[in-house]
Amino acid sequence: MDAFADAWQMLLRLDLVLEEATAHLGAWTYAMIFLTVFVETGFVVTGILPSGTLLFAAAALAARGSLTLWPLFVGGTAAAFCGDQLNFGWGVLARKRLAGRGLPRGVKAGQLEAARRAFARYGPMAIVLARFVPMLRSVAPLAAGLAGMPGRTFAGYNLCGKLPWTALHVCGGYFLGSIPWFARHFAAVILAAALFPFAIAAIRALVLHFAAKRSAR
Template structure:
């Protein structure tokens, strides 16, 4: 609970932190934003970084004149694209290593450490069900954001197809977060309640994911045979 409270406090004060960073470091803030976006998915273990929220906040500050919107938009697009490509490259390397070692050895250990089996399976199920649309939209889903590029690489997707889908997906992602933040950032009510709006926006995907899991669990229980008795022993 303490970790969650600290994270929510960070999100609520993200605009003030960025404003102070601009005052202290000037244009270096653009590099810091891009590095955060890149690291969020490039290395899996840094998925906790507030990538989308940071982009949204930076775009909102651009609407108020604190930042320039074009470096935010283009830099975040490039950083997100390169981050997922790095994640994909790691997945390809682990797939080759696991194949040579029959799933064991260093590659197998790293694969399990970086991408838990449940995340890998969730990404594979999503891709099997929705195909290319999952590559386009995976960055919007907290569970899939860091797992999906590596998962599809391990599943055997080639570089050509991934690069095309990844580039298009990041156009959609950047348009939503940069466009949304910039469009709302100049509205006085939004500026006054920025912290609460950002926290709500960050929690919304998690609530949707939790509601979906609960619904699937209830449907699964309902579909099970009501009378499942264990086999009788003679």
């Protein structure tokens, strides 16, 4: 619990952390942000990293002039894309080497089953949708590799998912950061960033629910 509380406190002070990093590291701050985004899904066990929250907060600081918006969008998209490509590669290797020997280390059966259900329902489009669902984000690329999805197909849907995901976080953070009240109360920006993916998932669930009810009539 202490570790969780410390991590939460650090998130609430993320603007100070990023401003200190910018002061000491300069342009290398972007590399730190992009590395976090890449690692979050590049390795399944690092899925707890708050890459979306970090991008959201960095974009809010860009509204203050501390960082620049376009590098965050381009670099964030590239880092997220490459992270999922690496994760997909782990899935391909696991399919070849671990066939019949259980799940790769760090992968929970429930998460993998949820990803498989998503593939069964949405096909390759699940790669796009999974980016917006925190619990599926780090296992969907791995599941695609394990399922034998062609590399070109995965790469195309992977890019289609990263562009809107990055745009929503970067534009959302920049918009809130440009509002004086949020600029003075940065913890509210962090809270909005933390709740952002869950809000998207909830809206998606509601849309699917009403669509199912309408088709059942």
